[in-house]
Amino acid sequence: MNELLKHTEEKMQKTLAVLDRDYKSIRAGRANVSVLDRITVDYYGSPTPIQQMAAVSIPEPRILMIQPWDASTLRDIEKAILVSDIGINPQNDGRVIRLSFPPLTEERRKEIVKEVKKVAEENKVAIRNTRRDALEKLKQLKKSNVITEDDEQGGEKKIQNLTDKYCKEIDNLAALKEKEILEI
Numbered sequence: 365m366n367e368l369l370k371h372t373e374e375k376m377q378k379t380l381a382v383l384d385r386d387y388k389s390i391r392a393g394r395a396n397v398s399v400l401d402r403i404t405v406d407y408y409g410s411p412t413p414i415q416q417m418a419a420v421s422i423p424e425p426r427i428l429m430i431q432p433w434d435a436s437t438l439r440d441i442e443k444a445i446l447v448s449d450i451g452i453n454p455q456n457d458g459r460v461i462r463l464s465f466p467p468l469t470e471e472r473r474k475e476i477v478k479e480v481k482k483v484a485e486e487n488k489v490a491i492r493n494t495r496r497d498a499l500e501k502l503k504q505l506k507k508s509n510v511i512t513e514d515d516e517q518g519g520e521k522k523i524q525n526l527t528d529k530y531c532k533e534i535d536n537l538a539a540l541k542e543k544e545i546l547e548i
Contacts, residue, residue, distance in 0.1 A: 365502075365511055365519050372498040372523060376491055376530040383487045383534060387541045390476060395428040395465050399452075405444040407437060414441055428463040435459070468545070476545050484538035488531050495527040 388398035397420050404411035414420065418432040418441060432438050442461055445454045455462045468476070499520060506516040 365505065365515055368498060368501055368505070369519065369522055369526070372494055373526055375494045376526060379487055379490045379494065380530060380533055380537075383483065383537060386483055387480065387537060390480065390541065390545075394425050395422045395463070397422070397428065399428070399450050399463075400430075400445075403444050403448045403450070405437065405440050407440065414444070417441070426465045426467070428465070430454075430461040430463070431459070432461075473545050477542050480538055480541045480545065484534050487534050491527055491530045491534070495523055498523045 385398075385401070388396065389401055397415070400414045400420060403414055405414060405417060406412075407417055414430060417434065417437055418430045421429050421431075423429050430441060432441055438456060438458070438461065442454045442456050445452070445461070445463070450463075452463045452465065455464065502511075502516055502519045502523070505511045506513065511519070
């Protein structure tokens with residue numbers, strides 16, 4: 365049963381890690397290297413993340429600068445950014461690419477906050493699905509007489525406590541991201 369609890373908690377931690385990564389990639393009006401995480405460039409036939417082919421820096425709060433190690437890849441990086449969904453047009457000066465993050469309008473902030481809440485709810489559903497799977501496994505263990513009824517009830521409480529803990533952490537992450545978006 366301890367193995368089941370450990371496995372359940374690991375799955376919940378992974379869900380939380382995915383949420384954290386998703387939140388970091390949400391554009392909140394200031395330059396953030398994480399917006400490039402999902403963008404890959406076709407580099408000699410293989411998709412390569414921008415961070416592996418260029419130095420990425422933030423010279424000013426609203427500007428992201430990409431300086432490729434191989435100058436011949438500048439156009440490819442620019443093209444990959446243009447076709448991505450980050451919504452920022454790259455400015456190529458022949459040596460570096462600059463991404464200027466425009467200040468967010470109030471309307472856009474509200475849209476982003478809605479997205480943050482939607483992503484949080486999707487991750488809570490994933491946590492609850494993990495709980496459901498764990499409870500089913502617990503019932504199977506009881507049915508096959510591997511554990512007692514008391515063990516089953518204790519396990520159910522522990523699984524519910526894990527679920528509550530991770531749902532609360534999701535709420536906290538969502539509140540922090542929401543606050544970050546609204547304060548800029």
